Amino acid sequence: MADRTVLIVGAGPAGTRAAERVAAAGLRPVVVDEAAANGGQIYRRQPAGFRRPAQTLYGFESGKAVAVHGAFAALGDRIDYRPLTLVWHLWESEAHLLTGTTASRQQYDALILATGATDRIMPLPGWTLPGVFSLGAAQIALKAQGCAIGSRVVLLGTGPLLPLVAYQYARAGATVAAVLDTSTLGAAIRALPALAARPGMLAKGLYYTAWLLKAGIPFHRGITPTAIEGTDGVAAIRYRTADGIERQVACDAIGLGYGLRSETQLADLARCDFAFDAVARQWLPATDADGRTSTPGVYLAGDGARILGADAAEIAGKLAACAALQDLGIAVPDAEMAAYRAALAPMDRFRVGLDTAYPWPAHFAAGLPDTAVVCRCECITAGDIRDVAREKGAPEVNRAKAFSRLGMGRCQGRMCGAAGAEVLADALGVRLEEVGRLRGQGPVKPLPLATGIAP
Amino acid sequence: MGRFVRLAETDRPPVSLEIDGTMVTALAGDTVQVAILTNGFALRESEFGDGLRAGFCLMAACQDCWVWTVEGERLRGCSTEVAAGMRIVTKGSTWQIEPS
Amino acid sequence: MSTPVAADVIVVGGGIMGAATAFFLRQRGVKVVLLERGLVGQQASGTNFGNVRRQGRFLPQVPLANRSRGIWGRLNELLGEDAEFIATGHVRVCFRDEEVGGLEAHAAAVREYGLDLEILSGNALRDRFPFLAPGAVAGSFSPLDGHANPRLAAPAFGRAALRAGATVVENADVVGIEKTGDDFLVETVGAGSYRAPVVQISAGVWGGVLSARFGEPVPIVARGPQMGVTEPMPYRITPVVGVYSSVPEEGIYFRQVKRGNIVWGGGWRGPALPDIQRAYVDPMNTLRQLPMLRRVAPALGALRTIRTWSGIEGYLPDDIPIMGPSGKVPGLFYAFGFCGHGFQLGPGVGDVMAELIATGTTSTPIAPFSITRFATP
Ligand SMILES: Cc1cc2nc3c(=O)[nH]c(=O)nc-3n(C[C@H](O)[C@H](O)[C@H](O)COP(=O)(O)OP(=O)(O)OC[C@H]3O[C@@H](n4cnc5c(N)ncnc54)[C@H](O)[C@@H]3O)c2cc1C
Numbered sequence: 001m002a003d004r005t006v007l008i009v010g011a012g013p014a015g016t017r018a019a020e021r022v023a024a025a026g027l028r029p030v031v032v033d034e035a036a037a038n039g040g041q042i043y044r045r046q047p048a049g050f051r052r053p054a055q056t057l058y059g060f061e062s063g064k065a066v067a068v069h070g071a072f073a074a075l076g077d078r079i080d081y082r083p084l085t086l087v088w089h090l091w092e093s094e095a096h097l098l099t100g101t102t103a104s105r106q107q108y109d110a111l112i113l114a115t116g117a118t119d120r121i122m123p124l125p126g127w128t129l130p131g132v133f134s135l136g137a138a139q140i141a142l143k144a145q146g147c148a149i150g151s152r153v154v155l156l157g158t159g160p161l162l163p164l165v166a167y168q169y170a171r172a173g174a175t176v177a178a179v180l181d182t183s184t185l186g187a188a189i190r191a192l193p194a195l196a197a198r199p200g201m202l203a204k205g206l207y208y209t210a211w212l213l214k215a216g217i218p219f220h221r222g223i224t225p226t227a228i229e230g231t232d233g234v235a236a237i238r239y240r241t242a243d244g245i246e247r248q249v250a251c252d253a254i255g256l257g258y259g260l261r262s263e264t265q266l267a268d269l270a271r272c273d274f275a276f277d278a279v280a281r282q283w284l285p286a287t288d289a290d291g292r293t294s295t296p297g298v299y300l301a302g303d304g305a306r307i308l309g310a311d312a313a314e315i316a317g318k319l320a321a322c323a324a325l326q327d328l329g330i331a332v333p334d335a336e337m338a339a340y341r342a343a344l345a346p347m348d349r350f351r352v353g354l355d356t357a358y359p360w361p362a363h364f365a366a367g368l369p370d371t372a373v374v375c376r377c378e379c380i381t382a383g384d385i386r387d388v389a390r391e392k393g394a395p396e397v398n399r400a401k402a403f404s405r406l407g408m409g410r411c412q413g414r415m416c417g418a419a420g421a422e423v424l425a426d427a428l429g430v431r432l433e434e435v436g437r438l439r440g441q442g443p444v445k446p447l448p449l450a451t452g453i454a455p
Numbered sequence: 456m457g458r459f460v461r462l463a464e465t466d467r468p469p470v471s472l473e474i475d476g477t478m479v480t481a482l483a484g485d486t487v488q489v490a491i492l493t494n495g496f497a498l499r500e501s502e503f504g505d506g507l508r509a510g511f512c513l514m515a516a517c518q519d520c521w522v523w524t525v526e527g528e529r530l531r532g533c534s535t536e537v538a539a540g541m542r543i544v545t546k547g548s549t550w551q552i553e554p555s
Numbered sequence: 556m557s558t559p560v561a562a563d564v565i566v567v568g569g570g571i572m573g574a575a576t577a578f579f580l581r582q583r584g585v586k587v588v589l590l591e592r593g594l595v596g597q598q599a600s601g602t603n604f605g606n607v608r609r610q611g612r613f614l615p616q617v618p619l620a621n622r623s624r625g626i627w628g629r630l631n632e633l634l635g636e637d638a639e640f641i642a643t644g645h646v647r648v649c650f651r652d653e654e655v656g657g658l659e660a661h662a663a664a665v666r667e668y669g670l671d672l673e674i675l676s677g678n679a680l681r682d683r684f685p686f687l688a689p690g691a692v693a694g695s696f697s698p699l700d701g702h703a704n705p706r707l708a709a710p711a712f713g714r715a716a717l718r719a720g721a722t723v724v725e726n727a728d729v730v731g732i733e734k735t736g737d738d739f740l741v742e743t744v745g746a747g748s749y750r751a752p753v754v755q756i757s758a759g760v761w762g763g764v765l766s767a768r769f770g771e772p773v774p775i776v777a778r779g780p781q782m783g784v785t786e787p788m789p790y791r792i793t794p795v796v797g798v799y800s801s802v803p804e805e806g807i808y809f810r811q812v813k814r815g816n817i818v819w820g821g822g823w824r825g826p827a828l829p830d831i832q833r834a835y836v837d838p839m840n841t842l843r844q845l846p847m848l849r850r851v852a853p854a855l856g857a858l859r860t861i862r863t864w865s866g867i868e869g870y871l872p873d874d875i876p877i878m879g880p881s882g883k884v885p886g887l888f889y890a891f892g893f894c895g896h897g898f899q900l901g902p903g904v905g906d907v908m909a910e911l912i913a914t915g916t917t918s919t920p921i922a923p924f925s926i927t928r929f930a931t932p
């Protein structure tokens with residue numbers, strides 16, 4: 001049995017706990033992560049030589065961060081950990097790995113994808129200007145590099161990360177010129193019953209908001225951003241208040257994001273079935289409660305499956321590991337899996353609550369001017385997408401991609417995919433799910449042509 | 456002078472590198488992106504004539520921070536650690552098509 | 556069941572062959588229905604490399620390729636849309652002294668067909684194409700060949716046919732074709748039925764299933780050429796480049812589009828699954844292509860590939876298509892199985908098939924492509 005290979009992609013909270021559980025069963029999993037260090041996004045580690053304590057880096061979450069890092073370190077030789085290694089393709093029960101410019105293959109009997117998430121972006125005119133970064137990027141600059149993205153920063157969008165990053169920035173001494181939240185207080189109140197499923201999370205969110213207000217940081221809800229101004233860089237953000245008044249805030253940096261989107265490319269290359277998730281407004285790999293996909297031997301855990309946050313990612317990692325072990329014929333206590341499933345249940349209710357409180361502003365897509373860039377890699381505008389919908393009759397996103405190059409760039413549609421689909425659906429006058437999803441194509445990230453095959 | 460503002464971890468050893476022909480100082484452990492954006496305001500020019508770019512996601516997802524070196528190599532700014540003696544170009548490209 | 560829609564000609568399959576045939580039939584005033592299972596130009600015609608190359612072809616095919624090249628040159632005005640054809644020239648290079656003779660012999664042979672190639676070697680070759688590796692020995696340059704955008708060309712033909720009065724039906728999966736009396740009755744799933752005295756089967760690799768129903772099976776197989784593309788670079792490589800070699804794996808080809816990306820393919824073929832209409836790239840094939848690309852143009856080694864893909868193409872054992880009238884059923888015509896080189900031919904095939912259907916004869920020789928070559932006694 002010990003010769004069975006479990007391959008885990010991602011060393012964030014989900015991957016860490018999955019590895020721990022697989023190792024506990026006596027197998028030695030292979031853990032691959034393209035990052036230089038384990039930890040994933042929320043528990044991202046600062047480089048060697050940085051000295052801020054965990055409390056400064058992770059705030060309320062520092063205990064969990066230390067625990068996850070500690071659990072990973074404790075695995076030591078019981079896992080085969082390969083940092084700085086990208087899984088760039090999957091093919092016939094083998095993962096194609098890339099380290100630097102060396103390609104190699106890793107056979108697996110079970111594959112646990114714990115690939116996490118990235119910011120979900122709704123573009124607006126000017127968002128490609130230097131100085132506009134994703135909200136997650138704003139946090140990473142601070143967490144991993146000790147930097148703010150500018151000297152007068154506006155944080156724009158919605159979601160739990162918005163007040164959190166504002167709080168972290170202000171605490172670290174950055175100037176936060178404004179927090180511009182597209183969600184309304186009314187929505188937050190409507191979401192309260194569902195959010196109460198995780199009272200601790202709710203309390204933290206309220207704390208950050210209260211702290212910001214007390215610190216006198218302008219925090220506006222229910223706004224509609226109209227454009228980012230500037231020539232060689234950000235100079236200001238224009239928006240409409242909830243009352244419809246035009247406003248402008250001078251700034252040299254903007255952190256922009258509307259929640260997260262799951263990183264699903266590898267699941268697609270593993271040919272997993274996808275289903276439209278009405279909450280995320282994203283096509284997601286279909287899984288059972290334990291993380292099994294439609295492809296035998298392939299499992300999903302963490303934000304890469306559904307955006308449930310770090311605590312849920314840890315549990316989902318263990319649960320997916322149990323499912324994989326069970327399917328490999330290794331005994332797993334039923335009670336253990338039942339406990340994980342029970343622990344995940346309120347997380348899913350909370351997810352619905354979060355989406356109610358901080359809705360993805362799908363309707364902004366219709367209001368984007370024709371000249372607004374949607375695909376920043378290929379410089380494809382909202383007008384280009386509308387044109388292929390109306391003039392060339394593209395009925396779904398892959399056809400729109402073929403005609404317009406939307407999503408054809410280096411990022412493989414990570415940044416523009418969500419908004420591009422909304423623009424297309426709006427132009428066609430159909431529901432979002434009807435325009436489908438961009439088919440995944442290898443490599444999931446750029447592959448150097450200098451790559452050679454490992455001997 | 457640059458786009459990014461250092462708020463912490465400023466007592467790291469300095470690292471010298473060249474950006475567009477000018478010697479600048481970064482700190483050990485900086486990413487190439489941070490090294491450039493603490494000394495300047497953009498990383499590159501868009502291929503399609505729509506102006507300057509400074510990267511976007513900082514987590515190796517958006518691929519908007521690839522820069523050229525004088526030697527004709529490409530570095531992903533957000534996920535490459537700066538090294539002494541690097542020679543970065545943020546304007547145009549250094550792609551040479553003739554075999555050396 | 557509703558009465559079948561009547562037409563003069565029903566074209567089954569809306570790849571570049573079917574779409575171009577429908578367009579040129581309309582130019583001749585013929586009432587035509589084009590039935591496409593998915594979307595026009597979505598299969599091989601929309602996923603190919605985009606090479607508009609005449610040199611290196613089977614000699615008897617050169618007249619057809621020439622006719623097609625003539626149409627490519629005026630495609631935009633003909634269709635009212637830009638399919639991004641540019642006559643950049645196409646160069647075939649070899650890396651072995653003993654291969655030079657083959658290039659020269661081909662140049663001499665195609666000259667008889669009105670295709671002028673220029674043979675370059677040594678420094679002259681590298682002066683003209685400075686990106687080539689020092690190991691390139693000689694090259695054959697076809698100045699009027701070039702490339703076009705496959706994602707646009709066949710759909711542009713489809714829309715132009717529609718504007719010219721054709722009935723173009725997408726999401727029309729043809730499941731039955733039967734000849735009753737003078738007419739064919741064509742049944743689709745989801746898009747009704749159609750009736751006409753003439754049917755053209757231009758269903759790509761799927762054409763074999765349909766020809767077999769008329770007692771004309773062909774040994775067609777599906778394969779997926781393996782494509783890739785780099786990030787955009789400054790536009791510096793103008794011609795389409797292909798390797799001429801006796802070793803199939805060395806047969807890499809690439810082109811740079813004006814926006815800057817370098818598209819490549821060649822060498823290995825991957826699995827193509829006609830039943831699910833999907834073809835895949837085996838990542839090992841991509842990895843094996845990379846050194847072949849660097850071998851031809853070392854500068855490519857500085858770049859990154861951002862996407863790979865494949866498409867389903869039908870291949871016949873003699874590497875030439877099936878084109879022309881049925882050997883058995885009057886009123887039935889074929890144009891399928893283009894063996895990896897049909898994109899360039901598409902406009903010409905459409906023009907020739909329209910001529911053949913409308914007039915009963917064609918001025919361009921197509922006899923070598925007759926389905927009767929596979930007839931069993
Ligand atoms: C920028 C950012 C900031 C966040 N901040 C917070 C926060 O402050 N508080 C909070 O509660 N939640 C935060 N979240 C949400 C957070 O991501 C989750 O709560 C948690 O990190 C999810 O854990 P995970 O293990 O599913 O994925 P992650 O922690 O994202 O880990 C995924 C790992 O997979 C690796 N990976 C992905 N694809 C590949 C591949 N093809 N090859 C190799 N490796 C791969 C990545 O490098 C990464 O290390 C943040 C998310 C993001 C994106």
Ligand SMILES: Cc1cc2nc3c(=O)[nH]c(=O)nc-3n(C[C@H](O)[C@H](O)[C@H](O)COP(=O)(O)OP(=O)(O)OC[C@H]3O[C@@H](n4cnc5c(N)ncnc54)[C@H](O)[C@@H]3O)c2cc1C
Nearest residue numbers: 568570572592600603604606729759866893896897898899
């Ligand atoms: C990856 C790749 C690279 C290539 N590179 C080049 C190149 O550079 N240069 C070149 O000249 N050629 C190239 N080729 C070959 C070229 O693409 C093909 O020869 C050409 O596109 C064939 O066109 P077609 O119309 O016959 O087939 P297709 O484009 O496959 O069209 C056939 C159509 O018929 C439809 N169909 C099938 N069955 C039915 C049915 N029962 N009912 C209704 N509709 C049906 C299909 O849906 C399909 O749309 C390449 C091919 C591939 C796959």
